[in-house]
Amino acid sequence: MGTASKLASNEVVSDAPSAAIPPDWREEFDAAARRPLRTRFRYSFIHTYKPVLDDAPFRAFDTTAEYRRWCEENLPDWLGYGRV
Amino acid sequence: MGAFEYRQAEEIRDTFSQHGIRYLFIGKSGAILLGFPDTTQDADLFVERNPQNCRALVGALRSLGFELTENQAAEIERGKDFVQLKNGPFDLDLIFAPDGIERFDDAWQRHIDVEGFPVCHIDDIIASKLATNRQKDRESLPRLQSFRAYWLQKGRRG
Numbered sequence: 001m002g003t004a005s006k007l008a009s010n011e012v013v014s015d016a017p018s019a020a021i022p023p024d025w026r027e028e029f030d031a032a033a034r035r036p037l038r039t040r041f042r043y044s045f046i047h048t049y050k051p052v053l054d055d056a057p058f059r060a061f062d063t064t065a066e067y068r069r070w071c072e073e074n075l076p077d078w079l080g081y082g083r084v
Numbered sequence: 085m086g087a088f089e090y091r092q093a094e095e096i097r098d099t100f101s102q103h104g105i106r107y108l109f110i111g112k113s114g115a116i117l118l119g120f121p122d123t124t125q126d127a128d129l130f131v132e133r134n135p136q137n138c139r140a141l142v143g144a145l146r147s148l149g150f151e152l153t154e155n156q157a158a159e160i161e162r163g164k165d166f167v168q169l170k171n172g173p174f175d176l177d178l179i180f181a182p183d184g185i186e187r188f189d190d191a192w193q194r195h196i197d198v199e200g201f202p203v204c205h206i207d208d209i210i211a212s213k214l215a216t217n218r219q220k221d222r223e224s225l226p227r228l229q230s231f232r233a234y235w236l237q238k239g240r241r242g
Contacts, residue, residue, distance in 0.1 A: 080220030
């Protein structure tokens with residue numbers, strides 16, 4: 001694939017598909033694989049109100065960096081949009 | 085506003101196809117299409133930025149029921165890096181320049197077709213989340229990386 005080189009050097013995901021998968025996650029992946037896509041959708045998409053973020057019908061940002069800054073400066077920390 | 089539904093994803097797929105738009109599902113919504121069991125709130129679309137694609141995108145969004153003013157339509161046509169839509173039948177993020185992916189064409193060459201839905205490769209989804217480096221991405225990355233390993237083992241294509 002060759003795409004692993006794009007990732008941060010200390011966080012490269014191994015191209016080898018044999019990386020350890022926690023057993024409980026593997027069970028969940030297996031269960032999801034048995035469900036049709038329509039069912040996966042029903043379980044996966046939820047909607048809860050996000051303060052500030054949901055309070056405008058339209059926002060556009062010239063750059064992605066500008067959007068990230070806006071999130072950090074305007075959204076509550078607990079929403080998790082702040083960069084680490 | 086309810087949760088994003090499969091029927092609405094189909095509407096995006098079919099309408100965007102009719103309008104000839106080049107785009108990819110990205111982010112957690114893309115991972116879910118690939119089979120990742122997790123939750124998210126809205127759909128993220130990586131849209132190719134070129135004048136023809138962006139003009140067609142405005143028409144497609146209006147067909148889907150998004151109420152765009154002329155100014156808003158103009159901003160989409162200009163291909164701003166990030167557009168957040170909450171003025172339609174569902175929430176939608178349009179991303180023209182995602183973190184961690186240099187060119188749309190690169191992602192397109194690697195993309196996966198899942199029942200007609202064009203989806204970024206899991207490596208691009210992970211690369212984008214790593215580059216974005218938000219708290220919420222950091223929290224979901226270990227599980228997403230495990231899913232990548234699983235997905236490769238199974239040779240799955242959605």
